[in-house]
Amino acid sequence: MLAGVVIALAVSAMLNTLGVAIGANLVDAAERATPDAASMGIGGGIWLLASHLIGLGLGAYAAARLSGTADGTDGSLHGLSVWATGTLFSAYLLGSVVSSAAGTAATGVSNMLGGLAQGAGNVTAMVGGEAAARTDTGTLQSVSQGVIDRAREALAATNAAPDAMNSDQRKAEIGRLVGRRVTDGQLPQPEQERLAALVAAEAGISPDEARARIQQTEQEAQQALQRAEEEARQAADTAATAAATAAYWTFAALLLGAIVAVLGARAGTRAVLARTTSYH
Incomplete structure (x- = not known):
């Protein structure tokens, strides 16, 4: 099973690297013929999913074939094990990359703030000295x-x-x-x-004009608050819809990966069975 996981991850990584190379070749800033961001995003997502499924299928096939089992249920379980292990490892790797990127960004910001603080301290000291020289206590x-x-x-x-x-x-x-x-x-x-x-x-102005101005100001403030509340509600609805859509697509991709892993494992099991039968 471990060999199948390694094969699945290696094939997926190889195909993803190829996808990055193809995507980079599509960028042509000089001729301004680069596809738009939406097309690049959709194409990258499809390529990523296809790479993941191909890697899972080959890994599950290898796991079932190397296990030597001729039982379809055992082969399917080997395929699901490859799918589960590969999914967890990919999630861990993605989390590590994001965490590392966040840590690098935080370190950069910290260094930048430290430099700004030091520079501000030097400027403050200079200004303070100048102020002390020109301003007395009185x-x-x-x-x-x-x-x-x-x-x-x-x-x-x-x-x-x-x-x-x-x-x-x-x-x-x-x-x-x-x-x-x-x-x-x-x-x-x-x-x-x-x-x-x-x-x-x-x-x-006159008191009547002042009352009208106060009333107009209050109405504008209430309208601004209502607009802000409506925009906040719309933003929350949009974020919730986007999160739900992403979760559904993630679930579908995981389910499709499990199906492909089982099919690959079943193919590997049939290959083992055919080899065993030929020996007899």
């Missing part, structure tokens, strides 16, 4: 205090008349009300009027 404290005072003014202006507030104060309260609208749902009527007054004062 200047930094002055800037920080200015930012703190500006934030304090914006937060302390809540419930003030919108016209009496500066732009930062109005934006701060608008952000607070919009945040509550998103998290809590519909705002109470007084807060809706307050938001409209703030928007009107900030944009230089």
